[in-house]
Amino acid sequence: MEYTNEFELGWGAMAEQAGLKINRNGLYTYYEIPDIWENGWIMEVTPAEGLHVASAWFTAKEQIEYTMHIEKPCLWIFCIDQGSLTFTQRGKPARKLCPFTQLYISNGKPLRLSIAAGEPVCFTSLLIFDSWIETFLGANGISYPIRVSDAKHWLPAHVDTPLAMLVMEQLRWGVRGNRLPQLAYLCKAGELLCLFAHALDQARYKRQRRHYVTWENEQKLFRVRELIDKDPLNTPGTEALCQLAEMSESKLRIAFKALYGKPLYAYIREAVMKRAMQLLAYDELSIKNIAARCGYENPAKFTAAFKDVHGITPSAFRKGFGL
Template sequence: MGTDEYFNGNAGLAAQFGCTASSWGKGIRYGLPPENGNSWLVDIKPVPGLVLTNAYFTLHQPVARVYEIEQPGLWLCSLAYGDITLGERGKKARRLERGIHLLVNQGQPFKMIYGCEEDHRYTCAWVFADFLAGYLQDRRWTEPLTITDALTWPSHYYNRPEITLAFEQLKLTIRGGMAPWIYLESKVIEILALILHSVELKGYSDRYQKTRRVNYITYQNKKFLWQVKAELDKDILNPPTVPQLAMLAGMGTTRLRQLFKSYYRMTISEYVRRGKMDYALRLLSHDEMSIQNIGTLLGYESHSKFTDAFKKIHGFTPRHFRKALYL
């Protein structure tokens, strides 16, 4: 007997947490027991086959849940904080790092262990295959996009600042509980469209690279570059040095810099700067820290330097971003 995320969202997980359910605008709020403090999950289901969740909870002991979802679908999650370990059949269990994550469900069981080492703050969407197929069919679009396509997407296709920004916007509307259905559905489609755009651009880039053998990146090179990127993503505020990364990749620093820029279309320092600004988006979507303090945390000596760096990446200032979120 499978689990019922398709029909009931996080009701099963909430039951394991000992939550109490209550209406929350157009969705459902699952409140954890009082001893967990201000802890909750909010579920909204705009249309069949689409479940949106924003989670904000603390656990005192780990909770393991085995998911057996019969309906194929994508789980897209923007993890700001959390102690979550994912176990899939035939794969080594892995703790999810901060960032955007993608899981492709094809009917095989998988396990999530929600730990107690960190508070949990994340926004996620279950996008099931029937919703996606119906959406594309209704519009008679020719762009190919299926659940199995996502199996070929490396993480750098969806770990991008613009996708983090879309998730932050989605987070606030889920919490509010009253956004129009069309907004919620369109925001998920926007996230998928951004990923698809990245995939198509990368495909063009790969074909272009093959015409220039001097700069052609082998598959083995790509694997090393993915390792380098993963190492940078572990702690973008305190990244490894280029020599340390070069040692990891088994190549010289000059070669690493050349390949990294050729593949990711930016230097390593630019990638780190973009990663910091991505992290800044998450911090700015809460009002616990001032803009000045966020800039200091990210290593900027002054408010103005942080503002200039943020605007250069995102096209707007931190203050304008907060105003747009009514903070």
């Protein structure tokens, strides 16, 4: 099998195979959707060799199947707004990407990406090659555990954080509106990887042996976390979560905090506020509307919670991106 050329082309490698019309203008590339897709687009910025930042919104009439065979070690980072994207690789179970920030490590084996038909897809992605990471570290004269080989230690809890999502949103609107200079994309990509590594350091520092979680209970807690992330605005009550985890309420709360480093209620609030950040992109929704969707009758309390999680108010977020 021949290698596909994601290193140079990013999403352009798939675009060429799918027959998308490709329009390049300096660092920016716009992929026009062909007739086999209903509508939408993919926009991509390539600020440096081995680094591709993209934002996409489209609906496929038929299921899309694309196999990548990438020779060089790299990381795929996605922030999913909506839609169904599934990665399949030999020797590993198929992985359907959930909402919010997700990481996939490419190890040189063929990697199949499946996108479901008839379902709107919206995401932001970074494709980061190890060679770019080495260049980034060398240019700054530092050494930090953010290489592809280090990423195997990053768990979902280290990747899917409010700070990481804020960076992904900054990149999303930078790509869509050509709002960021070339250097900003380099800095933001480096910042994102450093946030992952720092979250791992913090988790190691905070871990308490007396609250050790068994592998079996980790799998149960993962189901709870996955259910929350799937639709945080409609998270089941504590009783239902306890049934899913097969734990008492006290055991669920203790084990969840031990594994993910934060109380269950705090994790749910963060998930709600991450979804709220995505909803701010919808022009037809006022902040009052979004507050109500998130379960807040009082918009002021919603604003306070949003700022507590993201460090910025909803109105300031919209103003900062011209939304």
